[in-house]
Amino acid sequence: MNLPVQAQEALDSFGQPQGWEQRARLLMQWGERLPPLADGEKIETNQVHGCESKVWLLGDVVEGHWRFRAASDARLIRGLVALLLARVNGLSADQLQHVDLPEWFNQLGLSRQLSPSRSNGLNAVLQRMRDLALSQA
């Protein structure tokens, strides 16, 4: 499957071996690129529970393609969510069902962020995304 342009870009930068500082800087840069949500969208119903920080996730299908938007009050999780959106935005409902997201983070060298003990909430975000995808299916 062809990667979305942004996903390829993420893979190019995170795929390189790098120290934790460089990785953290990159994550924060990706986080800065997320378009902000309106205050009216940062509401309880859009909030992902099970995160150490506040994360909001919205998603809709525009002309057959998923468009997710998200925000967080913590910067590193915001970066992780940005990398997630880079992979899934623009996919069709069917493509979204089949994309292997843990493998995506593995390719980026970030699989540890998905370990069961991590409370950063990336797992909860993935779950929320699956729920949103199912509800629109």
Place this chain on the structure above:
Amino acid sequence: MTTFLPSPWRADFPAIAELQRQGQTYLDSAATAQKPQALIDALTRYYVNGAANVHRAQHMPGLQATQAFEDSRSHVAQWLNAGEPGQIIFTHGATSAFNLLAYGLEHEFEAGDEIVVSALEHHANLLPWQQLAQRRSLKLVVLPLDANGLIDLAAASQLIGAKTRLLAVSQLSNVLGTWQPLPALLKLAQAHNALTVVDGAQGVVHGRHDVQALGCDFYVFSSHKLYGPDGVGVLYGRHDALARLRHWQFGGEMVLTTSFHQAAFRPAPLGFEAGTPPIAGVIGLGATLDYLDGLDQDAVFEHEAALHQLLRDGLRQREGVRLLGSPQLALASFVVDGIHHADLAHLLTEQGIAVRAGHHCAMPLLQSLDLPGALRISLGLYNDSEDIQHFFNGLDQALELLR
């Protein structure tokens, strides 16, 4: 540069060296502690020499296991200066012990009675009482804290009154690191004939306590925070107080006689240890106490105090760092102005610094401080000043990236 403060006991804990090899600095002992070789040896010995169930069989392995199990009970009684070992009940953890109390004492309460806890309680010493209050239409009264993180005695003397049937408070806060004014609080409760429960989960690790001198009805701690195995909790109950407990969990060995339709049950302690207990764990706890008994306690507490001083000083020197309360020992919780604790936690993890981030199982306390979470550094007797230095190096690097 400060002088190096080595821990003379570090080598007794093999996991510390292993974690070091993995690039990890362990500063989360208030969550669970690493284990001494003496405990690991005892567990191995038990399993290698022959496991057997306790209080059942007349065969030799059963006798040996029962003897070792009961020796541990005596040892725990000595450790707490509890007197008669029959006042020690083994549970599956501190949480089980609190639940045992909240169910076993339920019949003592009538609608409108009051249970008093404090604002710093860990969930284990809050939720069983909160739920009991809901079941019996009781009022749960929460004692407020002062600015230093101590239970406010003036407020307590107003809030503990004729309707108070039970007081349940922590000895040492797992978030604020402060000894609580237990003697004064217990006295207030006892003046109204209320039952008293002390959560010693943190306190038992950082001091030697005499439950008879303390005068509480019940004292609870968990083995795994006291360098022992997990899956074991200890409930001390004063003899008269134990007699007020109704049986809670039912099953093997807690029963005296039974037909299909009727049963009579054993008194404490066995009556409250239904089913096969955590035999290896209890034996392991005994071995851990043996090990701890062999240490120079004053030297341990001095070492911990010196490390804590380093920790506090370092945190206070850093701009924007806000300590929660005024921690006295064992641990320090903090936040940094303008920085999300989740970001700090992420970057400390990246650097192999194992600390706790979040609400520390005390959500209402952090809510009352208006904080979504905090970071907590907690110490064990195996930590040394290099561990603290690693943490501060990691913190400085993280702050540099985030600012």
